[in-house]
């Protein structure tokens with residue numbers, strides 16, 4: 001199976017559609033397209049199109065998905081004190097926007113890691129699926145013992161990264177785009193594909209990844225989308241200016 005791995009869409013439909021189009025057309029390992037989508041959470045929050053992004057994912061009925069903290073917050077499951085002022089404002093705006101069908105979809109998202117073959121799929125970390133940020137080698141290292149599979153896919157930080165645990169040492173690797181990364185080896189890996197809808201690594205392009213399960217190959221991808229379309233929709237909806245501005249910088 002060839003998997004499109006996406007995370008942290010954050011209601012940015014322009015970015016999501018660009019990723020879907022790119023993943024459908026890019027040549028990789030002698031073929032184009034993908035067989036399945038794995039979505040690592042935070043479909044909603046921050047962006048102007050929560051319902052539309054959910055509907056888009058629902059066009060892929062079998063997509064594998066887990067809940068993120070913003071999905072959970074939109075359902076009222078989390079204490080809003082945990083969010084900063086703008087994020088809190090966005091949670092309240094999103095709650096008002098969501099249709100009954102969207103709410104039903106969000107309620108269907110599991111808050112525990114999913115196991116799929118050699119992969120664990122979660123939003124934050126295997127230890128704290130909704131909340132923990134794996135943003136350092138030491139935090140990654142503490143999480144490896146929680147895995148029962150050799151590989152784990154996470155989102156939440158909005159930064160593409162690969163953490164490799166081998167012979168008791170954890171190393172951190174930035175993404176190398178459009179290069180085949182072999183997952184096989186005497187190690188465990190934690191991998192973050194980056195964020196579709198709100199990148200935070202000074203690169204405004206939407207981030208995603210492709211995975212070939214049989215060949216155990218991974219490919220980080222980056223794709224340009226029309227940031228100004230998303231910004232205009234956010235402005236029209238009266239969303240916080242700082243959240244609008246950050247999309248242009250990828251931060």
Ligand SMILES: [Zn+2]
Pocket residue numbers: 008010042068070156157158
């Ligand atoms: Zn997020």
